[in-house]
Amino acid sequence: MLVSRRFALIFLLLAAGPTILVGENSSPGPAPERARPAGTAVPHLVYSDVHVDEPYVALTFDDGPHATLTPKLLDLLASRHIKATFFVLGECVEQNPQVLQRAAREGHEIANHSWSHPQLNRMSDEGVRSQLKRTDDLIKSLIGIRPTLFRPPYGALTSRQKKWIPEEFGYKIILWDVDPLDWKEPGPATVTNRIVKNTRPGSIVLSHDIHRGTIEAMPATIDQLLAKHYKFVTVSELIGLATPEPPKPPRKPVASGTAPTASPPATTGMSPAASPPTAASAATTTATPNH
Numbered sequence: 162m163l164v165s166r167r168f169a170l171i172f173l174l175l176a177a178g179p180t181i182l183v184g185e186n187s188s189p190g191p192a193p194e195r196a197r198p199a200g201t202a203v204p205h206l207v208y209s210d211v212h213v214d215e216p217y218v219a220l221t222f223d224d225g226p227h228a229t230l231t232p233k234l235l236d237l238l239a240s241r242h243i244k245a246t247f248f249v250l251g252e253c254v255e256q257n258p259q260v261l262q263r264a265a266r267e268g269h270e271i272a273n274h275s276w277s278h279p280q281l282n283r284m285s286d287e288g289v290r291s292q293l294k295r296t297d298d299l300i301k302s303l304i305g306i307r308p309t310l311f312r313p314p315y316g317a318l319t320s321r322q323k324k325w326i327p328e329e330f331g332y333k334i335i336l337w338d339v340d341p342l343d344w345k346e347p348g349p350a351t352v353t354n355r356i357v358k359n360t361r362p363g364s365i366v367l368s369h370d371i372h373r374g375t376i377e378a379m380p381a382t383i384d385q386l387l388a389k390h391y392k393f394v395t396v397s398e399l400i401g402l403a404t405p406e407p408p409k410p411p412r413k414p415v416a417s418g419t420a421p422t423a424s425p426p427a428t429t430g431m432s433p434a435a436s437p438p439t440a441a442s443a444a445t446t447t448a449t450p451n452h
């Protein structure tokens with residue numbers, strides 16, 4: 162009796178083991194960033210970079226489209242055969258609809274950045290919904306497709322908004338891991354240096370196509386990244402190219418030898434998928450009140 166009960170207990174523990182590991186794996190960083198499993202099967206919905214095996218990166222440009230600077234950028238991107246992602250403001254799209262249409266026609270990804278760039282984390286659900294839907298509808302009316310990506314102004318969303326916005330709009334929320342602070346107008350050379358120095362495979366590079374210095378920085382930036390063998394894709398393409406975090410190959414059983422079975426997956430598997438976003442974006446969000 163005693164023996165069989167003990168056996169049953171051991172069995173239960175063994176059965177529970179993998180479940181616990183999966184649980185840890187699935188909620189590495191801030192749990193609220195995960196949507197309920199009921200909705201999409203997407204593993205996570207907030208990205209500031211993507212794990213890839215090859216040197217793919219995504220250039221993103223916010224706060225446009227601008228009447229003259231965005232077309233200049235489009236010329237440059239076309240000359241290098243590069244696709245980028247534009248997080249546009251509804252009110253700018255309204256002013257420059259042809260620029261948006263050109264960007265879409267030339268293969269760039271168009272994404273939602275709100276209507277008028279407010280701090281959404283301080284707004285009512287109705288206010289947020291209006292900001293997103295107005296922009297979404299205008300984009301759809303101009304290019305025929307709805308955006309699937311959303312970047313909150315200033316990177317600022319509450320945990321609750323990070324849940325309901327993707328659920329209601331079907332968006333992935335896109336932050337960034339490379340921020341040249343180009344909106345402070347540090348000069349084109351500095352913008353280039355900051356981007357080139359901090360970009361790594363899977364990076365999502367933030368900048369703004371409404372600043373002359375940013376546009377002037379782009380030829381050298383792109384050429385230097387090309388020289389480092391980076392390949393440019395849109396954010397959705399980058400996410401599509403994601404490879405699983407290597408839970409086992411880079412394991413370090415050396416250090417954690419005390420817990421032989423459980424610790425390698427727990428320590429290596431999950432953190433890169435979701436924690437860099439938070440770390441990187443938290444730093445940049447507080448430092449730069451201007452995205």
Ligand code: ZN
Pocket residue numbers: 223224274278314315451452
């Ligand atoms: Zn912005």
